[in-house]
Structures are given as structure tokens and as C-alpha cells.
Amino acid sequence: MKKHVLVFFLILLILPMQIFANGTQESSETVLTIWDRNAEMEGVxxxxxAEMEKTxxxxxxxxELIPYEQQVSKFISALTxxxxxxxxxxxxxxxxxxxxIGAFADMEELxxxxxxxxxxxQGMLPIGAMDGRQYALPYEIDLSVILYNKDMFREVGLDPENPPEKWDEFIKAAKLLTKDKDKDGTIDQWGTALVGNDAGSYMFWFMPFVWGNNGDMFTNKGEVVFDSPEVKETLQMWYDLIHTYKVAPPSSAQWSGGDRxxxxxxxxxxxxxxxxxxxxALKQDAPDLDFGVAFIPSNRGTPATFGGGNMIGITKQSKNYDAAKQFIEFAYSEKVLLTNYAPKMALLPRSDLYDNEYYQEIPQMMDFARILENAKTPFSYKYNQIYDAVLYHLQGALLGKIPVNTAVSDCASEIQKVLK
Known part of the structure; x- marks a missing residue:
């Protein structure tokens, strides 16, 4: 009897110690909350x-997946x-x-x-910096390029391995590639096309032409410099592709991205x-299409590409900076990028990893390594708010409703008003 009583009392003593120990273990666990608008982050x-458990x-x-249309409003609510x-x-x-507004922590040392x-x-880093310090880093990448049909190049005597690099070469090639193939008086193969019915498309595809002509929309401090001869010359060239050279469908002034x-x-x-x-998508929709990837042609400047996608940063409200830093270092590791992103043909933020087994299966992906080096992103504190001005004035010019010079000047003025 005494033995049973002793065992009972020992159990009573041990149970609270176990409960306390379990509670201590649970409370010592650091849980990071990760938000992203792209589902691929869930794999990271x-x-x-798994790595944390292993070690x-x-x-x-x-x-937590944040829908694109909620990514700003939800963050503002959370910050508040x-x-x-x-x-x-x-x-x-x-x-x-x-x-x-101080929403992100300084990541310069990291x-x-x-x-x-x-x-x-390197061209995308300034958009995540302030006062010479880095607060965010490029992570999930989108780049604008020219895709071209190599068989069509061969048919007109153009070298399919040397796509046009300059505007004059681009226009000359587009003229050769524009054809009435069945001789019925209607063009059925166009040299190129524009995407004129979407403001985001102007930013993604028109701006690289501007940068390649030594023009810009904003400085690295967000000052508006759009009203310039370089920008007007670029918009004139786009207008001429339709109306003067007749190498782009007139209807493409009203095309969306899906149309091109x-x-x-x-x-x-x-x-x-x-x-x-x-x-x-091309490998699925047109498996027999022999196509190449090229820089958007430049004029006076060097070739450029719009650096789109996501940046990643640690918020100022995080109470777990060291743990968050560890997560970001892990997210940029070769293991993670080649395991989680490369097999899905997503662009990697590190150009040193492009020569991998997955990209080698689709060689066009490897071309983006050199294109990534010339990526640039417009710097503005009110980026989305400029869309209406961009679409109205630039499309108006392409449609012949607004003179080119007027369109650029008025667009710049409206953007300036939005930023005030």
C-alpha cells in the first residue's frame, strides 16, 4: 500500500514538471509569418x-498567400x-x-x-534602397524581352542567331518580315506589334525602348523626367511602326497582352x-515553334529590360529579425532556388545559377541570365496612380488622336500632379 502511495505522489510531482517543460518548449518556438502574392513561396x-526540424x-x-489586388491595402491595415x-x-x-514610411527594416548588412x-x-536594387541602405532585395523576377520566330527569320534571309539590336535594324527586319503571304491584298504576317490598351504594358515594354534611347520616366529619387526629346523620339518610333513603316497592325494600338x-x-x-x-506557355501552346529570346532593341543607349516581379524584405514590426534574416538567407540559397523555382521555369534572382539542369532543357531560359544584368525598374512613390495618365496619353498618340510631342508633355504634367 505504501509503495502505491509513493508511486502516486511521484506521478503528481512529475506531471507538472512535464507540463511546464512542454509549455516552455512551445513558448520558445519562434514562428515567422511570411506573406507573398505568389504561391511559389509556400514551397520555400x-x-x-523541414531544414529547421532537421537541425x-x-x-x-x-x-499566407495575399491576392494581388489586396497586397497593398492588407499591408496598410496590418501596419496600422x-x-x-x-x-x-x-x-x-x-x-x-x-x-x-518606415515599414521595412534595414537589410544593408545582410x-x-x-x-x-x-x-x-544591380539595376533593380535602387528601388529597394533609401539613403544608401538596402531595405529589400529582388527575389521573384519578371523581365521584358523580344520573342522572335526563327523560321520566319530564315525565310527572309535574316540570321536567326543574331536578332536586331538597334532600332534601325529592328525596323529593317520588321519590314522584311511583314508579308501578304497569300497575295490577297491583306497582310497576314506582321513584323511586330504593339500592346496599346494597357498601362502596365507601356511600363513593361515601352519603357525599355525609352531607356535604350537614354530617356527615363523618373530619376532614382522619383523626380519626373518624362518630358524629354528622348521619350518623344521613342513614342514617335512606336507611332511610325504602325503608321509610317506599316510593320505593326493598326489594331495593336488597342491590343492587350494576350492579343500579342x-x-x-x-x-x-x-x-x-x-x-x-x-x-x-509557348512550349505547351506551340511545341514546334522555333523561337528565340532577345533584348529589346536600343537606339542611343544600352539595351534594357523592365525588372518586374517581387522584392522581399523584413518588416520593421517584426520581433524576430535574426530569425527572419535566417529565412531570407535560406530563400536565396542554391538549394532552394534550384529546388523550388528552377523546375517551374521561374526566373531566379541570382544569375550565377542560370546554367542549371532545368533551364538547359529549355535553352531560352538561359538567355535571361545576361538580360537580367540590364534590368531596371521605375522608381516612384505612387507607381499605380500614374497608370491612367500613361494609358490615356500614350494610346491617344498611337491612335493618332494626340500629337506625339503633346502626348508626352501632357502625360508628364499629369504624372507630376499625381505625385504632388
């Missing part, structure tokens, strides 16, 4: 948690309520504003410590404004 979180680390991460995530990967054009920092897209893609798939278009997001 899963890999991170007996108390750090864990949880993922003091419930911001630890890490946020969102549309990179939003970072100048959020950095300016950036400087990265052994692969020189392989990150469909025309390229249907082999009605020889040179197409495109991006990395078209590559895997």
Missing part, C-alpha cells in the same frame, strides 16, 4: 521548416494594427513608398554579407513583345 516555407532549430515559418508579417514579398514597385550579391540584378501572345502563337507575328512568363 516548407523547405525551410533541431526552434524557428518555424507559416505562409501592428500586425504586419515578419517578411513580405510583394510587387517591387510598391517598395519605395513603404520604405519611405545584403553586404551575401557572397553572391554581385549576381543579384496569341498572334505570335498563331504565327501571324514575327517579333513579339514578350517576357519570361511566356516561355513555358
Amino acid at each position: 516555407v516548407s523547405l525551410f521548416n 533541431n532549430s526552434p524557428i518555424r515559418a507559416k505562409f 494594427a501592428g500586425t504586419a508579417p515578419d517578411i513580405y514579398s510583394l510587387d517591387l514597385v510598391q517598395f519605395p513608398y513603404f520604405i519611405s 545584403y553586404q554579407s551575401m557572397p553572391y550579391k554581385e549576381y543579384l540584378p 501572345y496569341n498572334a505570335f502563337v498563331a504565327e501571324q507575328l514575327a517579333m513579339c513583345l514578350g517576357g519570361n512568363f511566356n516561355i513555358t
